[in-house]
Amino acid sequence: MSDHAHDLRALREATDRLLTAVAKMDDAVLAEESHLPGWTRGHVLAHLSRNADALVNVLEGRPMYESAEARDADIERDSARPLDEQLADLGNSAARFTAASDADQDWSRTVELRNGVTDLASNVPFRRWVEVDLHHVDLNIGYGLADLPAEFTDREIAFLADRWSGRADVPPVTLTATDRDGTWRTGGTEGAPVAVSGPAAELLAWLAGRGDKGAALTATDGALPALPPL
Structure with a gap:
């Protein structure tokens, strides 16, 4: 709780x-x-x-x-x-x-x-x-997103990652923050896993559909998976 x-x-x-x-x-x-x-x-x-x-x-x-x-x-x-x-x-x-x-x-x-x-x-x-x-x-x-408190950013990433967990229309994804210690998992269980990394603010931008929607992130296959609308 x-x-x-x-x-x-x-x-x-x-x-x-x-x-x-x-x-x-x-x-x-x-x-x-x-x-x-x-x-x-x-x-x-x-x-x-x-x-x-x-x-x-x-x-x-x-x-x-x-x-x-x-x-x-x-x-x-x-x-x-x-x-x-x-x-x-x-x-x-x-x-x-x-x-x-x-x-x-x-x-x-x-x-x-x-x-x-x-x-x-x-x-x-x-x-x-x-x-x-x-x-x-x-x-x-x-x-901006980079101005958000670190605690808020990490918790909102975790909340949104949980929101997309188990979704068959989202491949399994591992999210890694490169500017601090933070790793999250989201998406379904079918398909090749995708590793996505970048600053925490950019991870949040992608998950929340904000800013450049994660354009600065790195994904293992070169392209970020599409997320359903919030």
Whole structure:
């Protein structure tokens, strides 16, 4: 079981970094494209605010979102707000998540997320940390994958490697970080194993579909295996 108290502290630090960075933006910058296709920076911030409220729902035993359509509509509705409204919503929704996570609860229980996915309640703080730090990168305002805390990068690589484990449409892959001690395995069991190596940030980029999607990585057959969409 994850150390939720540790992850909540790390999440607060990540949230503070994000709020500080967003406060330096302006309305014009907010309306520009993010790293996520089809989303402006305003869409990213709207998603982060609504995701915080959605995870409050999870911790309090309600459906994460009313529906996929409602989730998308809320993000679209909130995406064009001016910076002061976005910043206030980002801070207030983060505070609501903090209040919910500070309440007495059974962190060992199973909770339901989107699309029928379940997880331990103790993993919810890390899931929120992933949202905050990866989407900070997605904003394209100077915070990159290489700036992520090493602990976060290693844990997210492990999480995503586990996500693709056992998938018949992904060959067996061994991932090796060349800039620190780290090895992970993912993919299925059929086919020739593929060894992929490179800096941890590049491994994360490939697994998460970010940045150059692992273009700087080295693979034994010269080509990275294709991964399904997240």
